[in-house]
């Protein structure tokens with residue numbers, strides 16, 4: 001077989017196995033098979049460097065450490081969410097939307113991941129840039145560090161061009177293991193998984209980021225084309241293209257249904273393998289989102305219900 005064909009075949013297979021293992025958490029082959037194929041690809045790319053491309057699964061852990069992060073400007077600002085802290089405030093928010101629209105729209109309720117908001121730009125199916133939110137308009141290019149996150153695909157299942165917004169986070173177990181190791185060698189501990197994730201993605205040496213077992217969930221799609229008509233459809237679309245999307249979201253028709261979902265997670269959050277600090281509620285339809293618009297810093301069609309601060313068990 002022609003070397004270039006073998007390289008393409010190995011990439012497709014390794015991308016599929018990586019997707020099953022890191023995104024679906026359902027590997028179809030033993031690690032030894034994955035490692036065997038990866039070693040074959042590394043060997044071929046070493047013997048034929050002209051066959052190595054940035055989207056190859058061998059390129060997840062970048063080269064030399066950077067001197068600094070390059071600033072990037074977000075084409076579409078990464079906004080923050082308005083907050084509500086009680087059922088009364090949630091009902092008021094829903095009533096304002098019903099008044100503005102003249103009817104009750106469908107809502108999507110999702111988990112609010114406690115990590116670092118990031119933007120991933122894909123062109124023709126390839127990850128071309130990863131950036132922090134920064135101040136919402138200007139962030140930092142941390143592509144090298146985000147490429148080390150195994151649940152972020154370097155190549156989509158279709159050659160689409162769009163931007164994904166989501167949260168890079170450190171699962172609770174990775175956080176505990178990291179702090180145990182830091183304690184063992186006398187280094188200062190991270191206060192919480194969010195700080196640990198942010199600290200890991202601020203590393204100029206991507207080998208350190210690669211060692212921190214970070215993960216990612218997408219929660220937004222930014223695209224010029226009318227790919228889908230609602231937010232819940234955008235999540236299904238991203239899932240279909242191999243992007244990690246949390247399965248814990250639901251559509252709701254009333255404030256009571258939204259509140260039921262919130263109450264579920266007030267108790268359930270302790271069992272999740274990652275930290276959440278609330279529930280995000282969005283109007284599902286893009287037309288309604290367009291109609292409702294934005295305030296100076298937040299969308300009018302979305303709000304975050306923040307959980308009460310957990311009593312710290314000393």
Ligand SMILES: NC(=O)c1cnc(N)c2cc(Br)sc12
Pocket residue numbers: 079080081110111112113114115117167219220280
């Ligand atoms: N599910 C979501 O939309 C979501 C989850 N987690 C977060 N930290 C954020 C932040 C914004 Br802004 S949206 C969102």
